[in-house]
Amino acid sequence: GVRFVKPGRVTLVVVLGLSSCSAGEPVFVRKPDDQIGISGGVASFVCQATGDPKPRITWMKKGKKVSSQRFEVIEFDDGSGSVLRIQPLRVHRDEAIYECTATNSVAEINSNAKLTVLEGKTSGSTAGSTKSQPAAGVLSALQVTLQ
Numbered sequence: 001g002v003r004f005v006k007p008g009r010v011t012l013v014v015v016l017g018l019s020s021c022s023a024g025e026p027v028f029v030r031k032p033d034d035q036i037g038i039s040g041g042v043a044s045f046v047c048q049a050t051g052d053p054k055p056r057i058t059w060m061k062k063g064k065k066v067s068s069q070r071f072e073v074i075e076f077d078d079g080s081g082s083v084l085r086i087q088p089l090r091v092h093r094d095e096a097i098y099e100c101t102a103t104n105s106v107a108e109i110n111s112n113a114k115l116t117v118l119e120g121k122t123s124g125s126t127a128g129s130t131k132s133q134p135a136a137g138v139l140s141a142l143q144v145t146l147q
Helices: 002-024 125-147
Strands: 027-029 035-038 043-050 056-061 071-076 081-086 094-102 108-118
Touching: 027 108, 035 043, 043 056, 043 108, 056 071, 056 081, 071 094
Parallel strands: 035 108
Antiparallel strands: 027 043, 043 081, 056 094, 071 081, 094 108
């Protein structure tokens, strides 16, 4: 009788362990979208995930953790996600695939977004100042949609 009880207990523990593991894997609530920015402008990527334990969000560019004075990572108040903000944009330097990674003790998941940076068309100082206004309007609209 003793031999039968022991395997039963072991099986039960394994089944409970598996079900709690699969429930805790990170899942993206919001993935970063591809962006097109203008040289000298701003680009923002949003990444949000849930899981148990709560996943940690990190940003990578070409396989390396983002680090630059022009790169700002803004954490959500509840810690569920973050925004990667790049400003001012540089045409060749910032064009890349950016990767958001959500990691907890159970698993790690990734999502990619592409940043395309266009040359700002400035034919002169007066033309430059008038052209920057529509871009600012687009950016403020973008920030509204992010919230």
